[in-house]
Amino acid sequence: MLRDRLLDLGLCISNTCAMSSPKRKRDDDNQIQFTDDDYVPYVPVRERRAEKYRKLATVLRKPVEREDSEPDSDQDAPRAGPQSNVALIDQAAELKKKEKPKSEVEKELELEKQILQAQTQKKALFSAQELAKDVHYTEPLKTSWRPPRHIREMSSAQLDEIRQKWHILVEGNDIPPPIKSFKEMRLPDAIVRHLKEKGITKPTPIQVQGLPTVLSGRDMIGIAFTGSGKTLVFTLPLVMLALEAEVKLPFVPGEGPVGMILCPSRELARQTYDVAMGMCQALERHGNFPSLRVLLCMGGISMAEQADALRKGPHILVATPGRLQDMLEKGKINLAGCRYLCMDEADRMIDLGFEDDVRNIMSYFKGQRQTLLFSATMPKKIQNFAKSALVQPVVVNVGRAGAANLDVIQEVEYVKQEAKIVYLLECLQKTPPPVLIFAENKNDVDDIHEYLLLKGVDCVAIHGGKDQAEREYAIKAFKESKADVLVATDVASKGLDFAQIQHVINYDMPKEIEDYVHRIGRTGRSGKTGVATTFINRNSSEQILLDLKYLLKEAKQRVPPVLEALEDPNEKFRKPGGDIVEGLDVDCTFCGGLGHRITNCPKLEAQRRQQMSSHRSMHAGAGAGEY
Structure with a gap:
């Protein structure tokens, strides 16, 4: 019974299929017969897919036929470009052929820009928290200081005339006006009197523009030759800021500092500390102002000597990076209220050796701060980096960054290596004492010191291998x-x-x-003249001698024949015309040297070697620890 029903069901399905296919015929026994028209050839899947893509490409190449009823907004619908059937690699090759071939000079300039850009991407002046949170400060800090009304009402042309007279170059927005006297800067009489006692009666060019800029609360990059009075530009405003904070609300233990100055060496930190202490004592002695505490934080000295200032809360902090980090990590110094930061010799502070230290110190700041960078040698690498890290900075430049002091007479002499120490005695006869002798390494310093003592010359010596007491004694004896x-x-x-x-x-x-x-900037300071004698011989690098050659020419000094005979591989950059851009800066944008470019900078190469050696030692240590 079930079998009969299944046969009937199959017959019904067959009849239905036969009725739906007109090409199929039935015979007398109701069997389906296939004809030749029913044959369909087999097409592989690959060929069917290719045919489908060809039809789709044909449709895309046809112009789109729009009906009148189609809205006008469809005019912006994406369409295939005129070279949609040409591969992108072929299009790029075709465009490259049409470009004008670049000269060797243009290729080298592009390479220099890439190297400089790679070196200026660091953000050492931001803390790790600020970088992580992408914190950006857009407005400079405000202070209560204002220039006198008659100076505020001066026209831009009058201000530019003053800057031109003092050879001051400025960059930035809303630049504060230059002020030609300390009295017009609205400084306390006690400070003006103190400066007169030090022999400072009128401001130098960097002080004419720098002091109003810093007193206004603006971030600043100060560039001026050695001995031009940069220390006063960043120390005096900090003393005024600390005085204002103490007068408004006296400091209590655990507070402070209101500002700090970072120095790359202990001797420079000690000198800056003495300058700040002199001003604070003058305010207390001559002006009946409250006492201000200055804390010196550097290696080689015992902090117990300054326990009183540390316990009561310092107003001003002068420090070197190493000891400051140690004090911050121990919680002995609090930077929560610090809103003034100055880096003296900033090109060294931001350099490779101090980058990690500076970023670590920045992490202890709790808010925005006024940041100042000062140096006599400020290459473009540091300037570009600082402009991106500071808030609307004002760049004050007195002379080319890295240029030698024009008040120094530079003499270069060729002396054989074995004859240098003997020739020193003859050089000492050029001028009366005091005389400063520089050597490259500690052993040479000790040898020269011992030789001069044997010859009856009263001399002292300092280098990094001596303890702090010896170094301070030598500096004090020489200054006195x-x-x-x-x-x-x-x-x-x-x-x-x-x-x-x-x-x-x-x-x-x-x-x-x-x-x-x-x-050479240790002489010829504050407008006085001095002499600098330099020994050179075959041991001197040719690149550094080329830098010296063009530095002498820039300062209009005598160039000895041994330097004139040096061939300059970058001479093509110095001759205008042809493919070279006129007015091109012929100096290294990394270190400021005039005798080479960034592509063959010895300082950059030394930093790369140092990085490679540190990486190798790190990997070697990691490999040793695995076994």
Whole structure:
């Protein structure tokens, strides 16, 4: 029974299929017969897919036929471009053929821009928290200081005339006006009297524009030759800020500082501390103002000597990065209320060796701060980086960044290596004491010191290998004229002020032209003239000698024949015309040297070698720890 029903059901299905297919015929026994028309050839899947894509491409290439009833908004509908059937690689190759071929000079300039951009992407002046939260400050800090009315009402042309007269170059928005006297800067009489006692009766060019800028609360990049009075520009406004804070609400234990100054060396920190202390004592002595506490935080000294200032809360902090980090980590110093930060010799502070230290210190700030960067040598690498990190900065430039002091007579002499120490005695006869001698390494300093003592010369020596007591004794004896000669490494080359020094001797040429500029800047300070004698020989690098050659030419100094004979591989950049852009800066944008470019900068190469060696040592240590 079930079988009959299934046969009937199959017959019904067959009849239905047969009725729906007109090409199929039935015979007398109701069987379906297939004809030749029923045959369909097999097409592989790959060919069917290719045919489908061809039809789709044909449809896309046809112009779209629009009806009149179609709205006008469809005019912006995306359509295939005129070269939609040409591969992108072929289109790029075709465009490259149409471009004008670049000269070797243009290619090298593009390479320099890429190198400089890679070096200026660091953000050392921001803390890790600010970088993580993407914090951006858009407005500079406000202060209560205002210039006098008659200066505020001066026209832009009058202000530019003053800047031109003092050879001051400025960059930025809403630049504060230059002020030509301390009295018009609205400083307390006690400060003006203190400056007169120090022999400072009128401001220098960097002070004419720099002091109003800092007193206004603006971030600033200060560039001026050595001995131009930069220290006063960032120390005096900080003393005024601390005085205002103390008068409004006296400090209690645990508070402070209101501002701090970072220095790259202990000697420079000590000198800055003495300048700030002198002003604070003058305010208390001559002006009956409250006492201000200045804390010196640096290695080599016992903090117990300053326990009173630390316990009561310092108003001003002068520090070196290493000791400051230690004090911050121990919780002995609080930067929650600090809103003033100055970096003296900023090109060194932001450099590779201090970047991690500076970022770590920044993490202890709790809000926006006024940031100041000062140096005599400020390459474009540091300037571009600082402009991106500061808030609407004002750049005050007195002379080219990295240029030598024009008040120094530079003499370069070729002396054989074995004859240098003997020739020193003859060089000492050029001028009366005091004389400063620079050597590249500690062993040379000790050798020179011992040789001069044997020859009966009163001299002292400092270098990084001596303890702090010895270093401070040497500096004090030299400043007080108890010693005629000071022999030192580059620890004494940056920022130290020796007012009476007349002669600087470079026992050997430094490895970087920036160090040379700082060395010779220890003389010829505050408008006085001085002499700088430099020994060169075959041991000196040719690149540094090229830098020296063009530095002498820039300062209109005599160039010895041994330097004139040097061939310059970058001469093509110095000749205008042809493919070279006229007015091109012929200096290294990384270190400021005039005899080479960033593509062959010895300082950049040294930093790369240092990075590679640190990476190798790190990986070697990690590999050793795995076993």
